[in-house]
Amino acid sequence: MTTRRGIYLLGVVVLCAWVLVPIWLIAANALGGQALIAAWPKPLVPTQMSLDTLRVFLAIEGVGRALWISFEVAVLCMVFSVALGLPAGYALARYSFRGANVFRVMILLTRAFPVGILALPLTVGFIRLGLYDTALGVALMHTALALPFAVLVSASLFQAIPRELEEAAWVFGCTRLSAAWRVVLPLAAPGVVATAIFAFVISWNEVFAASVLSARNRTLTAYLLAVLADSPLTYQFAGGLLLIVPSVGFIFLVRRHLFAMWGIASR
Numbered sequence: 001m002t003t004r005r006g007i008y009l010l011g012v013v014v015l016c017a018w019v020l021v022p023i024w025l026i027a028a029n030a031l032g033g034q035a036l037i038a039a040w041p042k043p044l045v046p047t048q049m050s051l052d053t054l055r056v057f058l059a060i061e062g063v064g065r066a067l068w069i070s071f072e073v074a075v076l077c078m079v080f081s082v083a084l085g086l087p088a089g090y091a092l093a094r095y096s097f098r099g100a101n102v103f104r105v106m107i108l109l110t111r112a113f114p115v116g117i118l119a120l121p122l123t124v125g126f127i128r129l130g131l132y133d134t135a136l137g138v139a140l141m142h143t144a145l146a147l148p149f150a151v152l153v154s155a156s157l158f159q160a161i162p163r164e165l166e167e168a169a170w171v172f173g174c175t176r177l178s179a180a181w182r183v184v185l186p187l188a189a190p191g192v193v194a195t196a197i198f199a200f201v202i203s204w205n206e207v208f209a210a211s212v213l214s215a216r217n218r219t220l221t222a223y224l225l226a227v228l229a230d231s232p233l234t235y236q237f238a239g240g241l242l243l244i245v246p247s248v249g250f251i252f253l254v255r256r257h258l259f260a261m262w263g264i265a266s267r
Contacts, residue, residue: 023244030054030237057238066223067242069135070204073219076139077203078196081150084143085195089154090180094163104155107148118144119209126213133215141209146199153198157191158184201247 030053058064092100122141123132131137161184169179185192207221214222224239 023248026237026240026244030234030241053234053238054241057235057242060235062218062223062227063220066218066220069217070219070221071246072135073139073142073210074200074203076136077142077146078199080139080143081146081199082192082196085147085150085154086185086192088151089156090158090184092151092155093158104152107151110144110148115145115206115208116212119212123212132213133217135217138210138213138219139203141213142203142206143199145206145209146202149198150195153191153195154188157188161187197251200250204247205243 031051092104119141122137126132126134126137131140165183165187166176166179169183170176174182205221207219207225210219210222211225218226220239220243224236224243
């Protein structure tokens with residue numbers, strides 16, 4: 001038992017290091033300046049940390065606008081993915097129809113195509129529809145990337161919720177829609193939050209489609225790739241830190257729902 005516990009703790013430490021060490025290196029290099037970037041070995045706790053690099057980075061023309069567009073696109077992608085994924089997942093979980101398994105496979109196959117195959121034809125279509133170089137157009141593309149995950153996760157969530165709960169609600173006068181809204185959806189809330197987080201993070205970090213489908217109204221990832229690729233390393237690390245903080249902050253805000261999904265109490 002002691003050996004198993006030791007292996008478990010070792011795995012937890014390795015996993016935490018795998019996630020936290022890159023974040024720490026990016027943050028240290030962004031806040032420590034050029035001297036810390038060149039230093040080796042790097043100190044575990046840097047003594048000279050400053051927000052000057054971040055201030056200069058945020059003052060660069062276009063960064064603030066790109067940051068706002070990234071947030072707008074990520075929120076739209078999150079809303080579209082949940083709004084479209086939940087009904088599709090509910091239909092897969094509650095209704096039996098011919099070709100359901102084939103439909104699931106087809107949903108997964110949409111992720112087998114490279115983003116370029118989807119983005120380049122969409123550019124022509126978006127230009128014709130007036131959606132090119134808009135936050136809505138990029139959000140729709142990101143929704144296409146996140147929707148398969150949203151549908152399949154939602155279907156798994158609804159399958160895990162007993163149908164008898166809905167039937168009991170029908171007995172007490174609820175319609176199918178009101179029973180799903182009042183009974184099933186609250187039970188599936190942790191999984192819905194996890195789906196929303198996944199869609200938000202996918203949109204926030206995606207760069208290729210955002211670069212192809214926009215020219216002036218770029219997201220922060222596309223703007224960093226196009227404008228700041230040849231900038232000093234301190235500003236590149238500052239941009240990386242600025243991309244990490246919102247995702248981590250968003251997950252931290254909704255951690256209670258994530259913990260509830262695995263049955264973990266959160267204070």
